[in-house]
Structure formats: structure tokens, C-alpha cells
Amino acid sequence: MSLFLLYLATIFLIIATPGPSILLIMQHSATYGVKRSVYNALGGVSAALILIALSLGGVAFLVQGIWVNVLSILGACLLIWVGIKSFKPIKLNAAGEHHESDQALFKSAFYTGISNPKDLIFFATLLPQFILTDLPYWQASLYLALGWLVLDLSIMMSYALGAHLLAQRLSVGVLNKTRMVSGVLITLIGGALLSTSAYQLV
Secondary structure (H helix, E strand, O other): OHHHHHHHHHHHHHHHOOOHHHHHHHHHHHHHOHHHHHHHHHHHHHHHHHHHHHHHOOHHHHOOOHHHHHHHHHHHHHHHHHHHHOOOOOOEOOOOOEOOOHHHHHHHHHHHHHOOOHHHHHHHHHHHHHOOOOOOHHHHHHHHHHHHHHHHHHHHHHHHHHHHHHHOOOOHHHHHHHHHHHHHHHHHHHHHHHHHHHHHHO
16 A cells, blocks of 8 residues: 555656646646546546556557657657647637537647657656555556556646646736647647657658
8 A cells, every 4th residue: 555655646746747738738727627627537547547558558568669759759759749739829709608519629638748759768667666566556556546546636637726827817818828828838748749859760
């Protein structure tokens, strides 16, 4: 149990540190509201669970050498694309609501979460250290995945709530500027990953 608590403390610090997924859900919550940002959170968590499953299944160890860099370049390009999409100002429809489907919110968060294949290697090196050896492997893996699921959803929705409360005092114009700032940050993260991966490939 102490090992599992250590795992929860470790991933809490990892998840709570703002990255592209946190920036995106804050942006979406400020724009579309907390309720609709749930789709954002589900998209990000789904991507993480897929990477966790692949890592615990040993797939990460098959992705080595040049393929890590190739996948990293593709993932970085996808991250840049997500960031650039945020440059587009939001508009209101006749009912005063923002145009963006729930599916689009889910997909953009999923793409952001799944776009860095280095996360696959990260999970592969982190998670095995917290496997409870006195349990069957599948059961210990399930505990790790569920722990990530609960903490990831909780932390992301906490950020979403905070962004929404702040956004209630802002105009649409200010929200658009905020979206652009977060989009620039996401794009810069993608650009940094792209340059690093391209350099390693060359």
C-alpha cells in the first residue's frame, strides 16, 4: 500500500505540473464552460490510458532507435497544429453560445495527449517501478491505470474550474487573447520537441 501511495504522490506532481493538456483544458473551460470541458478531460485521459496500456504491455520497448525520433517528429507536428488552431478567434452564435462540438473538444484533447510518443517511453520507465509484486501483473497494472485515471480527471477538472471562474470576469475579446497565448505556448512546446527530435534524427 505504501508503494501505491508513493505512486499517487509521484503522478500527482507530474500531472499537476502544467503542460499542453492542462493549457488546453484551461483554454476550453474558459471558452466553453466547465461542463463542456469534461469532454476535454476525457480526451486527455483516454490518450494517457492508451499510452499506459501500451507501456505496461511492453510495446514501448519495441519502439526504439530511429523510430522514436520519427514518431516524436510526427507528434510534435500534431502538437503544433493543435496550438495553431487556437489562434482562431471564437465567435458567438445567435443564442450567444460558442461554436465547437463536444466531439471536437474531445478530439483536440486526445490529439494533444497522444501526440508525444516520448510519453510512451516515460510511462514504460516509470510505471514498472510501482508494480505491486504480490499481486498478479494484470491486477497491479489495473491499479496503476485507475490511480492515474482518478487523479488525472480530478486535477484537470480543478484547473478547468479555476479557468472558468476567472473567465466569467473576462470579455470575449480578452478570452480570444488568452486562447492565443495558450495556443502560442502549446505551439512553442511542439516546436521545441520538433527541433530536439529532428536534431537527434540528423
